[in-house]
Amino acid sequence: MHLDTPAIIVALLSHGEHGAVVRFLTPDHGLVAGYVRGGRSRRLRPVLQAGNEVALSLRARVDTQLAAATVELTRARAALATTAQALAVLDWLTALTATALAQEVPHPALYRTLDAIIDGIAAGAGPLALGEAIVRYEHLLLAELGFGLDLTRCAATGTTDDLVFVSPRSRQAVSAAAGAPYAARLLPLPALLRGGPVDAEGVRAGLTLTGHFLGADVLAGRGTDISVARDRAVARIVAAIAAPPA
Template identity: 40%
Template sequence: MEWTGEGLLIGVRRYGESSVIAEAMVVGRGRHLGLVRGGRSHRHAATLQPGNSVQLVWRSRIEDNLGSFTVELLQARAAELIIDRERLYLSQLICELLHLLPERDAHDRLLAMALRLLDQPVDAVAVARFEMSILDELGFGLDLSVCAATGVTSDLTHVSPKTGRAVSRAAAQPYLDRLLVLPHCLAGSDAASPDDIAAAFRLTGHFLNLHVWGARQIDPPSTRGSLIALLTQPH
């Protein structure tokens, strides 16, 4: 078995004395792992960094095996990320979130979103929407288009923490202490204050914890809180 494809490196871990197992999101193939023989050598060091885009050749005698990667650098981002805290934390968060996806299931929309996030100035709203898209592709998407209680599609201000469905201002009044705030930036508005951005991450974080991190008994990415703190600082 053999295939060639472009991918985003999202993880590298040691294997044996000289090799590594590389993890990449590959166009048309999703999250894929492969052994890179000699991957701990100086020659491979600059290439095998999470956040880099690479050309991959995967080979295996049997399709279900781990297989091996031959890796060629296409776009180096790691050096730029290291000198920019926001972009470094963002890259680490993206890699951790993509790691949640089932192995070998194509998620090209998420991969395209991740590459756009990595190649442009850090956009807090786009990061929150990326987390929403992760939830959606894992089968836990939020419905923020219509009020769960009344069916109206306007003046939606809150979200049920159990169902992930929107609630209108009028319907929310008796239950304000139980509901999550629906931030303007996720409800169609272009404006995004620090408080609005913080509310967006509280919303996505709640459902990621409910359905993914808590359910799998894993900790949220360690850099997520640090990134949110930087993105919600008043300018």
């Protein structure tokens, strides 16, 4: 392996006394990992933070060997997540990326979207925007992994109007009329995923929707830590958007 690319740091694990194994999301090669010598040093600790963008060089003699990685910081963004909800969202989305994606499978749309979200976090995005970011990223990730939702027409009637539910079984939208008798068994379809406005109710509904399918299709069997990270991010977003303006 011989790779030079921009990358977003998404996970770090200490290795030995001084090094670190770091996972990176790249625009053209997907998720890659490398060993950073001195990754726990005073010089590199501020660089190797989830959310930072780096110029990454990976070198390995054989494909089965963990590559040696060198990094140069290009955008320091992790330290700009200054609110509890921003930090929780950054932790969750980078952890989800590192956990859910297979190694070296390109996901350029995920890279672009995560990069834009982290830019928003660094610029001080508010809780409503952060909640929308979680919903849209999770919705995209489901589609990228082959678990996409069909939100274009009603599963029962084929109509494209008044779609307000999603069937957990068919993964398709359901209209208000067709879904009314089964509303307790259906999931809410937020307007923001249909090109509608972004509001607190829609963000809460979106988090419920994508959370259901992530739990069933992506996070099952992954351990509790990853679910705890999502629960923390969602709880802080929901509390923040419910709080009265200062």
